[in-house]
Amino acid sequence: GAGVSQSPSNKVTEKGKDVELRCDPISGHTALYWYRQSLGQGLEFLIYFQGNSAPDKSGLPSDRFSAERTGGSVSTLTIQRTQQEDSAVYLCASSSSLILNTEAFFGQGTRLTVV
Amino acid sequence: DQQVKQNSPSLSVQEGRISILNCDYTNSMFDYFLWYKKYPAEGPTFLISISSIKDKNEDGRFTVFLNKSAKHLSLHIVPSQPGDSAVYFCHQTGNQFYFGTGTSLTVIP
Numbered sequence A: 001g002a003g004v005s006q007s008p009s010n011k012v013t014e015k016g017k018d019v020e021l022r023c024d025p026i027s028g029h030t031a032l033y034w035y036r037q038s039l040g041q042g043l044e045f046l047i048y049f050q051g052n053s054a055p056d057k058s059g060l061p062s063d064r065f066s067a068e069r070t071g072g073s074v075s076t077l078t079i080q081r082t083q084q085e086d087s088a089v090y091l092c093a094s095s096s097s098l099i100l101n102t103e104a105f106f107g108q109g110t111r112l113t114v115v
Numbered sequence B: 001d002q003q004v005k006q007n008s009p010s011l012s013v014q015e016g017r018i019s020i021l022n023c024d025y026t027n028s029m030f031d032y033f034l035w036y037k038k039y040p041a042e043g044p045t046f047l048i049s050i051s052s053i054k055d056k057n058e059d060g061r062f063t064v065f066l067n068k069s070a071k072h073l074s075l076h077i078v079p080s081q082p083g084d085s086a087v088y089f090c091h092q093t094g095n096q097f098y099f100g101t102g103t104s105l106t107v108i109p
Helices: none
Strands: A005-009 A010-012 A019-025 A032-039 A044-050 A063-067 A075-079 A089-097 A112-113 B008-016 B019-025 B032-038 B043-049 B058-061 B062-067 B073-079 B086-094 B105-109
Touching: A010 A019, A010 B062, A019 A089, A019 A112, A032 A075, A044 A063, A044 A075, A063 A112, A075 B073, A089 B058, A089 B062, A112 B032, B019 B086, B032 B062, B043 B058, B058 B105, B073 B086
Parallel strands: A010 A112, B008 B105
Antiparallel strands: A005 A019, A019 A075, A032 A044, A032 A089, A063 A075, A089 A112, B019 B073, B032 B043, B032 B086, B058 B062, B062 B073, B086 B105
16 A cells, blocks of 8 residues: 555453554655554654664553564554553554654554553 | 643634644754644644744645744644644654644634
């Protein structure tokens, strides 16, 4: 597809279970970012990947969160032992470069609900 | 530490009037800014940008102003239309893509 694709679009999980969220960036985009938006809040940076460089994980809220990007393309965000406060919309974005003056393209997001 | 702030969480404007959305930043190292627009259940989409070499950038009904000395930028929408109702995020490029907290704009028909 032409845009950033995220799956699933909605996920309901029980507290304590692990979840995996997937992001397919735009083909050729070297930079990939994960954000989350909790209800009534802004966009919270989680992690970014740039090419083959080590990812910047400084935004991950706890060690229950991890992400990987295989082959410089698809990325998976994993949340272990989910908690209710993890409920949010998780947004993935990609851009053609981490050179500053470029826009990011966002996916539709995955709405995660932890019950 | 919130490096990009949008102090107005919401704004209501009559159709046809001007909408002004504001954003303040603290880090002058990265002087390129973008505004994104977000509809419910959709990801943000790029709207307009401005770099430090300019103090104004205009695209149709949308104009962004940058005041570097005040570390402030604003987005003007004129005339406002009901379809402009959305959440607007100010975004400063840099190592960690700081976004503002967003301003929810409602344009009343």
